Amino acid sequence: MARVSKEERKKAIMHHALILFSREGFYTTTIPDIAKSIGMSVGNLYNYFKSKEALAKEIIKYISAYLSERLRGINEEDISSEEKIHKIVSVYFHTAAEKPEMIEYFLRIYLSNREIFQNGCEGMICVSDFVTEIMIFFEDGVRKGELRDQDFFSAFGLFMGYLGGMVFLFGEEILPKPLEAYIDDISRNIYRALKSDEN
């Protein structure tokens, strides 16, 4: 057990907790549930996270870092805004398909349980990396004349709400096709909504 570093152990806990929280909900997942899923004692888990809430907060920071890193890659590419939109949608949906727990956690745990994230994650502090990348994408597009210059939140809400909504529908098993099948449609819709009129 002493083989792995404290940091690796924390990661492992977060990974297991993320899966349980996203699958069962924050309140319906117990600390013993999490401990058992890692094969660790309840008491020891508290050596790594001082409370269930603290664990939940660290997880959302981890997810934000993960997603923003992927967005940063796209932002750094020298491609049109239209192509970037397609890539962002693609990354989001592929993540939702391959690591559904991440997006589910974002939507069902983080966004929906204000009371848990109140102290320490107010506003969007704990997901600011992620928001920043969307902002960079949007402002780049406007600067290049590819996107209409509108209120940032109108654009941000479109992106996040639309993608989140689709993943919700997918999670409810309402969508008749796999998520990836919607990438083209949705990218097009977003692009049409955001593009500048001269294009």
Next chain:
Amino acid sequence: MARVSKEERKKAIMHHALILFSREGFYTTTIPDIAKSIGMSVGNLYNYFKSKEALAKEIIKYISAYLSERLRGINEEDISSEEKIHKIVSVYFHTAAEKPEMIEYFLRIYLSNREIFQNGCEGMICVSDFVTEIMIFFEDGVRKGELRDQDFFSAFGLFMGYLGGMVFLFGEEILPKPLEAYIDDISRNIYRALKSDEN
């Protein structure tokens, strides 16, 4: 106490529970909390709803009925799809501003706590009225040639995700302006995304 009918009393309970659930969350709102907020005993509350979950399910049905009724009014008007979009966004945002508990409940309680609504509200049964109205709007628009003929869920996700996302941002007090200030922007974005190319 016999002044009010059993049905009115149920409505009153639902109203108080709706406010508490949307404000504090399902799990962090207790039955005694609800009873106290109405000035009713805990035991008596169970004469009206057989469980906390049953209460939550009746509330979402009530919200779906409320919203779908408003949408039906719009669908019945003889106006363009563009105007309808504007009216739908307007109704949604005004509801969110005036009865924030309804939209918050929809987003934070209903959509995010699958386990609560599993038995009896699978799929979107408990909000089917509402979904139906969106479908009618969309298919009418396509039939009239005003909207592009695309996958319904691509359109539905745009509507519900986008509007929900904005209300989320508003609830987090992130939006710099009141919700209503975004009606024009958002209506335009949605219309651009959905309209047929010949328009």
Next chain:
Amino acid sequence: MARVSKEERKKAIMHHALILFSREGFYTTTIPDIAKSIGMSVGNLYNYFKSKEALAKEIIKYISAYLSERLRGINEEDISSEEKIHKIVSVYFHTAAEKPEMIEYFLRIYLSNREIFQNGCEGMICVSDFVTEIMIFFEDGVRKGELRDQDFFSAFGLFMGYLGGMVFLFGEEILPKPLEAYIDDISRNIYRALKSDEN
């Protein structure tokens, strides 16, 4: 509803309660259950019996009266003790087969829930009619020289314990044959145990 006398109404309540108590147990049967089974309101039921316990006590008195009446008939017949034993066993088993609720109530509710019958039915006050008839049977037999003169309770315990035990086994669906099939065997065993040595 005013057609029937108060006494008839009480009987009806006792009858329904007897069935429910014997089938489901005293604590697992609720007053609303009883009220519903008669088609009467909960409040009105309390006009006839001042509490659940009072109802239970009246029921056991009723059962004792019913059984003792049958035993009195046997005691008054001019037949041998051996024949009387056979008739008593027969009455008991036929009652258990045809009105199982009576014997079940006696065994499972009355004998097993001391706390309910503590005030008002101490000792065997509420079943004294019944005990008295067994005592008459036994003392008659001794007087006639047909039964051994032994401690009354040794004889009473044999009668009541043995018969009760068989009904228990029957209720548990453990007996391979119907109750009545055991009448001869059991009568013989009791007679052998009790008869005087000169016979």
Next chain:
Amino acid sequence: MARVSKEERKKAIMHHALILFSREGFYTTTIPDIAKSIGMSVGNLYNYFKSKEALAKEIIKYISAYLSERLRGINEEDISSEEKIHKIVSVYFHTAAEKPEMIEYFLRIYLSNREIFQNGCEGMICVSDFVTEIMIFFEDGVRKGELRDQDFFSAFGLFMGYLGGMVFLFGEEILPKPLEAYIDDISRNIYRALKSDEN
């Protein structure tokens, strides 16, 4: 607290619960009552037994094991059936006198509350050890020609019903003499009922 093993702790809980259940009844004994009687917290009690019913079931198994062990000793002795009957009655009554809670539990809790023991203790599964020893005693006696060959249940019901009935009368403080004073009478009655005719 770590002085005692988990198994010893379970035994201790069962012991205290047994006394309370037999004295006060299953439904009138609360989990807090039991916890308090051991000096343990309510929550911790649930670390040992997953429910009140599970606790009740383990207790009856324990009692059955206890009694059957004593009966096995008697069955293994090389003595006549008449002597065995005397010893069995003696063991039963001494147990009832010294550990009244055991017999009371058997009679008042186990036999009378079917609903509690329905899942997991159907038929006589949870007391099968005990029933088996009575069966061995009876069949040995028949084989040796000391007991009449009759239906096993006619004999079993006599044994268990009679002994149970006497303990009931004792528990009701109806018997004028201590239980032990009845051992000879009752043994004789049982022997007369069961013995083969040639003896």
Next chain:
DNA sequence: GATGAATGAGCTTTCATTCAT
């Protein structure tokens, strides 16, 4: 670091009984 027994407050739910009508 690691364990898991122990705590106890607090949850949802039940139900005998009352009482205004």
Next chain:
DNA sequence: AATGAATGAAAGCTCATTCAT
């Protein structure tokens, strides 16, 4: 006599967190 909404105490059970080892 009759109704059934209303009460509220108390039940069984859960679970985040602690702490002795």
